[in-house]
Amino acid sequence: ESAQCPPDEEAAFQDIQLYRYFNTNNLWINLRVLAEILAERSGVLGLPLIRNEKPVDPAKPSTPRVYQLETAMGAALAVIDGAQALRVPRSRFVPVKKNSDLLVLMSDAYDLREDFGLQLAADRAGAPPVVTLDDRYYLLYDAMTARFPHGAPSLRRCDALTVKGEVVFGRDIVVEGRVVVENDGDGALRLADGSRLRA
Template sequence: MEIIPNPKEVDGVKVLQLETGAGAAIRFFEHAIGINVPRSRFLAVKATSDLLLVQVGNFLARFNSIPSIVELDRLKVSGDVWFGAAIVLKDKTSITAKPGVKLEIPDGAVLENKEINDPEDF
């Protein structure tokens, strides 16, 4: 495949990004056709955070705000868990929603060395 040069500037440094055009490979297949797909149909993955959004489409919707994790040593989250605003996570915290249960951590919750399995555990 051909290499496509893409000059750009990253953090004030001029770089030359080399890309391969997947469309250029079409010439190697007999009877191949191309289809024009609008950009709105896909999300470009250029960073790990982009990949996370592709893999977990509703990930960000589960957070009213990003929890404070400055004093967090270990975190385990599983199941249908939703985070309110101004949450603080400390030390070793485990949050597990039972199957079929939506577990909502309330605004302002401080979870330190906690194991949360039910709403009553707050």
């Protein structure tokens, strides 16, 4: 977990040539074995504690800083005898850490399968679009959806979308290629319904 990485090792931690495998946050647990382990350990698995510093109110970054204490279930690999990691295809790794990741999943870059799973559209050739949204305006879910009131734009043919400043997306907007939308002015830039953004 990034919160466990010492600051002086962050560059190496994020080097995908050095660390080629990622945690997909999929856990397969034999519940009978887990029950036995918990019974042996008085109900405590003994996972390492993670201290994560953040503002007490994420909607107001200026609020006092607090520590959120958490554990990472992936650490169970080290504390459960016989635990194993499985190598799965890249298609199984679809992290949603920020609203920019969620926007991609909400878009037509992904198809809804019959079993209600999401799958990257076949014509994307295995590569999802890279979206970067300005945290000043899109960090919180309600703030993001207020600026995408008609849902996500079409990202089917988008390689990358970067939004800087406050931008409100109209209905049926299509993004193609590598697009940067920037608003340096006061107030929101409103993109008209049906706009095609290309680069």
